[in-house]
Amino acid sequence: MATGLVISAPASGIGKTTLTLALARAYRDRGLTVQCFKSGPDYIDPAFHAAATGRASVNIDSWAMDRETIARLVGRGADADLVLAEGSMGLFDGVAARGVAGTGATADIAEMMGWPVLLVIDPSGQAQTAAAVAAGLRDFRAGVRLAGVVLNRVASPRHEDLVRRAMADAGIAVFGALPRHAEIALPKRHLGLVQAEEQAEIGELIAKAARFVTEHVDLDSVLQSASAWLPPSAPGDLTVTPPGQRIALARDAAFSFIYPHMLEAWRAAGAEISPFSPLADEGPDASADVCWLPGGYPELHAGRLAGNTRFGGALRAFAETRPVHGECGGYMVLGAALTDAEGARHQMVGLLGLETSYARRRMHLGYRLAELAAPIPGHKAGARLRGHEFHYSMIVAQPDTPLAVVCDATGAVVAETGSRRDNTSGTFFHLIAEDR
Structure with a gap:
């Protein structure tokens, strides 16, 4: 036992x-x-x-x-x-x-x-x-x-x-x-x-x-x-709708913050995950039907990511016909620019207008409850998503259509609403679960 x-x-x-x-x-x-x-x-x-x-x-x-x-x-x-x-x-x-x-x-x-x-x-x-x-x-x-x-x-x-x-x-x-x-x-x-x-x-x-x-x-x-203790006799798999049947997942030192239970639930639901490395200047799998960019440490690799033109070009081409979603660091990379801690401004992929900066650090930390104004891969408009936000960047500009009404754990509305434009969306929080 x-x-x-x-x-x-x-x-x-x-x-x-x-x-x-x-x-x-x-x-x-x-x-x-x-x-x-x-x-x-x-x-x-x-x-x-x-x-x-x-x-x-x-x-x-x-x-x-x-x-x-x-x-x-x-x-x-x-x-x-x-x-x-x-x-x-x-x-x-x-x-x-x-x-x-x-x-x-x-x-x-x-x-x-x-x-x-x-x-x-x-x-x-x-x-x-x-x-x-x-x-x-x-x-x-x-x-x-x-x-x-x-x-x-x-x-x-x-x-x-x-x-x-x-x-x-x-x-x-x-x-x-x-x-x-x-x-x-x-x-x-x-x-x-x-x-x-x-x-x-x-x-x-x-x-x-x-x-x-x-x-x-x-x-x-x-x-x-x-x-x-007695575990459940037949626990089964989590009931989760994956963002797509074949998911191109950014996965390297700059994009690694994703909850393991989410990846397991996607696979258990029958989805295939095709990893690629933006740091190695790789683009998403062309046969995938959705691209997902997790958070991580893009601020430590901003110059390299900005110079990886094959990655940027392939991602922009992918987004012309299929959905792309980014969480926190992934969201920042989908934006227009990221300024690092030394004050250097780096051009990002530009699928969204978001601009962020680490030149003036401010900690954003806490649980988030988001009600989607529009669908994102795997979740319908109106879905209530629970997640967690933790980063030190400042929003310089967030000009696109807000993705959701986002509140902290006390119910107070926060400014980090996420964004959407055409087939691209992004949030500052990392998804943990959807309210049933």
């Missing part, structure tokens, strides 16, 4: 991802089948999970997904010995207004699935207070159970002893303590970790983390703290 744990923390930046990867690899090295999930709208971490476990990981999101969808997704862990669900932000952090099945908090998933929480606690600059934080998280919400804690960035044996004693007094199990100066951190950039596919050494980094955690964490006790 499968067992499950949620790995969470009081806040971002405490070490959840590193510990998740290290535990996943350590248990895999013991011969266990490990299935990872990511709670919340992070499209980077699942690729790291896959590198650690050898199994595809997907996002599960209580704000954007209903319980049935979440159940279908976690059903892939039915044949695993251990499920590790990595949280996002702090354990109870979500949005102010409830979405489909919750607020997007990691605690929603822990309670929904009955998985206990393994907390990563960073006691830097404190000692006994770390136990007060852990106890507060344990007692904050009925239905969310605490398995225990792993201490990260512990300064010294004396520091560890003080924290362990306080945790024992609070009745909280400590499964291990990781020294402060352990060099097992993964490289980061402005939208999170540097993508797994960009790191040739990712396998060795995860292996190193696994060896380190094995030395400092009681793996047997962690495993025993996981709860048995």
